[in-house]
Amino acid sequence: MGRGSEPGVQPPPRNRMVVSILALLGLLVSLYMLAHALGLAAGTLMCGLGDCEKVQDSPYAWIGPAPVSGLGVVGYLALLLVALLGLHPPFQQSRAVPLILLGGSVVGVGFSAYLTYLEAFVIQAWCQWCVASAVIMVLLFLACLPEGRALRSPAGS
């Protein structure tokens, strides 16, 4: 229940607003990297810090036929859509929303940790965009933590 609200009406959860903004930022970063990975962009990846080309040209930048940045686009887009839906009454009370947000952000943080490990110890080069995405994902995970309360609640609200 919201802060002294009318019965049955709750304010939109603030954490989902934060999740939406962070997912949007992550989506933009991933889209930029995907455009370069697919050769849609002219020139090279802008890279003030680190060696983005070395990271992008490494075999770890692709998982089979899919560029890692493509997975980022799909993941952030899914989190963004779910977080936006979760702001509105029909989905505010749904248990699926906290489940997807928490589960997705846990998977995202895990995958980001793996990519960061690869950069640090295997490729031995940093890509500022990958680091930015990892930071966004950690913040997104933190913003998703309050969803745990909704999951524990018997009413699912």
Added chain:
Amino acid sequence: MSKRDGGGDLRRFYIVFAAVALVGIGAVGYAVASRALGGAASVPVSLEGIEDPGRLMEMAVPVVDGDPNAPVTIMVFGDYLCGFCATFSLRERPRLLAEYVETGKARLVYYDFVLNPEMGSFLAARAARCAGDQGRFWEFHDHLHRTHLTWGMESGKVGIFQRYAEEMGLDVGEFRSCLNSDRHAVEVSANRELAQALGIPGTPAILVGTGQGMSRRVRDFFFDTIKEAVEPLLAVQG
């Protein structure tokens, strides 16, 4: 109260969301489309309006190997994705160097005649000149010819050339900043314009002369043919 507040919160949120989305999409779109932001120049620069052949010669800076006062000049026009250019560079040029350049009889003057800019040979020409800034032009030039079947087929050529630079022990930071810019784009473009102005039909093209007056085009790129053209000039020069 809360319904109104909730509605107000959502409105404010969507305003912020739309602003971030607009700025972000604009920035990504601009960064993707623009070479100005850290992009490597990979196609020739337009030199329209430069009608004066003298000015074109001045801009078309070649790469010179050997004594600048050598009596004979051997001009080479090449492209990094041309297979015969690789044959010339890796097989015939070493013989020319040993016979004429290292003995001070001739100097070798290399011009980029980029035939396939969109396939990466413009970028390759710039990469070789970036290596040349560190005194390693010929080494990089030969390496590009040796590996042209590899990098020619790959995407991410900037990264590949950076790796070559790293393998050669070049200062990678300096090389990268050169390659990820438009440095040498004008020289390479002017080289190409000059080749076209001279009516060079393809690559590799070899011209020999004494540096004064017209140079003569050699009919092929093999050492023996070039030797046939160079020897009479050396005889005249005494």
